[in-house]
Amino acid sequence: MHELIITRSNHLIDPIFTPWGWEIPIYLFLGGLVAGMMIISGYFILSGRHQKKDCSCFVVPTVALALISIGMTALFLDLEHKLYVWRLYTTFQWTSPMSWGAWILLLVYPILTLNAILKIPENIAKKLPWLKNIGEKLSGRKFAVKVIGAMSMISGGILGMYTGVLLSTLVARPAWNSSMLWILFLVSGLSAAAAFIHLFAKREDERRLLAKADNGFLIAELMIVALIIIGFLTSSEVQNAAAMLFINGPYAAVFWVFVVGLGMVVPLFIQLFAVNDKIQHTPIAPIMVMVGGLILRFVIVSAGQYSGWFTGTFTTP
Amino acid sequence: MARYGMVIDTKKCVGCQDCVVACKTENQVPHGYSRDWLAYETIGKFPKLNMEIRTERCNHCDNPPCVYCCPTGASHISDGGIVLVEHDKCIGCKACVASCPYDARFVHPEGYVSKCTFCEHRVKEGKDPACVSVCPTHCMYFGDFDDPESEVSKLLQERKYHAIIPEAGTKPHIYYLT
Structure with a gap:
């Protein structure tokens, strides 16, 4: 036997380690989704698609601004010392991914705003003619448009990567x-974003392109999931135990059924049939991808908190 | 420059929890929380069982992940290698709580993160931390590991010892004599 009795009093740790609740997975999902939306929107601009009528790259940034704000609200709600949140912006701690994230989020807002005003919707343009003027001046300069597209892709990529790095550096x-983990979160964010834009894209060619891209992202995601599990299984004892959480432990059912099965494999097949004109494009597959991405964040955040150096010792015989 | 740490003799510790009570009193630790605690670890197969009783707390690591992940610099390494949290800088993001392999940190009801400070206020006055000063079996030793003549350095030269999960790479500074 190997038994450890601890008399500590800490409601966030004993009996199960749970300092982070629903707020963090929601934030990580929305952060990844917005990152993906920025990359796709930036790609549409750089590839010249923005010149086509009804290009979704002008709607995406406005929606992304709303989504990232919801994500940041969730992050704020998680803070225990809320009135001190401004402390994040009085320093830059280069070893802290959270400090990087705080500054990256500050970079994301102006880029999304610039992208959004390139072509603002008519109803907003009537109320805010000065904004329309700025947008028209910007969109009239090809170089400025290209820079905004490139900045959107770069900052989206950094945002997507950071959401994974935030967790993976916590060695405990x-x-x-x-x-x-950062690659998984980045690709998952791209996949969710492609699915999300697919839902409201007006152009048929965009929907087809996004479905094809999402198939690629889903295949990449499945490979990354496999590599992460193999990485854990070929690593130390505690990481073996972490892998078992997903293989046959308490997170196995939700992980394989909802994340891998219904969130990746089934929508992949539906979209493969759709892009090969066997069936019509359906919103079911994108919705499954997005829900799968959300559950993935919940499973990863929860399983990470469940795993530890002490629990790792005891779950392995 | 001193490098403070503790040596705890598990052959003497009886698990009376005097150290826990002393810490709560000295540092006014709120009800329902603890900066230090007792661990009772039993290994083996009956009747050949080995039990180790030890008092645990923040390990004031040389390579502290809690300090590295703190986004505001609230968690920092103070004089003598003591890891502290500056309450007015802490936003309560709990990254440090998640990063500590020893689960040594808690969120104070006032919102900031708290933990063992080695009773820095006492150490500055040349006293031992409260937990060390009250131990009825004298199983706890506090001192400077940079001084080869200190009691803690000599104990590590003379006795077998272990740290808790050193494989996490944190370089903890609490050692348990076995």
Whole structure:
């Protein structure tokens, strides 16, 4: 036997480690989704698609601004010392991914705003003619438009990566401690964003392109998931135990059924049929992808908190 | 420059929890929280069982992940290698709580993160931390590891010892004599 009795009093840790609740996975999902939306929107601008009628790249940034604000509200709600939140912007701690994230989010807002005003909707343009003027001046300069597109892609990429790095650097939680987590979150964010834009894209060619891209993202995601689990299984004892959480432990059912099965494999097949004209494009697959991405964040955040150096010792015989 | 740490003799510790009570009293730790605690670890197969009783707290690591992940610099390494939290800088993001492999940190009811400080206010006055000063079996030793003549340095030279999960790479500064 190997038994450890601890007399500590800490409601966030004993009996189960749960300092982070629903706020963090919601924030990570929305952060990843917005990152993906910025990359796709930036790509549409750089590839010249923005010149086509009804290009979704002008709607995406406005929606992304709303989504990232909801995400940041969730992050704020998670803080225990809320009135001191301004402290994030009095310093830059280069070893802290959270400090990087705070400054990256500050970079994301102006870029999304610039992208949004390139072509603002008519109803807003009537109320705010000065904004329309700025947008028209900007969109009249090809170089400025290209710069905004490139900045959107770069900052989106950094935002998407950071959401994974935030967790993977926390060495105390073996289930997060994978150097591939940032790739998973970035690709998952791209996949969710492609699915989300697919839902409201007006142009048929955009929907087709996004469905094809999402298929690529889903295949990449499945490979990354496999590599992360293999990485854990070939690593130390505590990371073996972390892998078992997903393979046959308490997170196995939700992970394989809702994240991998209904969130990746089934929508992949639906979209493969759709892009090969076997069936019509349906909103079901994108919705499944997005819900799967959300559940993935909940599973990863929860499993990471469940895993630890002490629990790792005891779940392995 | 001193490098403070603790040595705890598990052969003497009886698990009386005097150290826990002393800490709560000295540092006015709120009800329902603790900066230090007792761990009773039993290994083996009956009747050949080995039990270790030890008092645990923040390990004031040399390579502290809690300090590195803090986004505001609230968690920092103070004089003598003591890891502290500056309450007015802490936003309560709990990244440090998640980063500590020893689960040594808690969120104070006032919102900031709190933990063992090695009773820095006492150390500055040349006293031992409260937990060390009250131990009835004298199983706890506090001192400067940079001084080869200190009691803690000599104990590590003379006795077998272990730290808690050193494989996490944090370089903890609390050692347990076995």
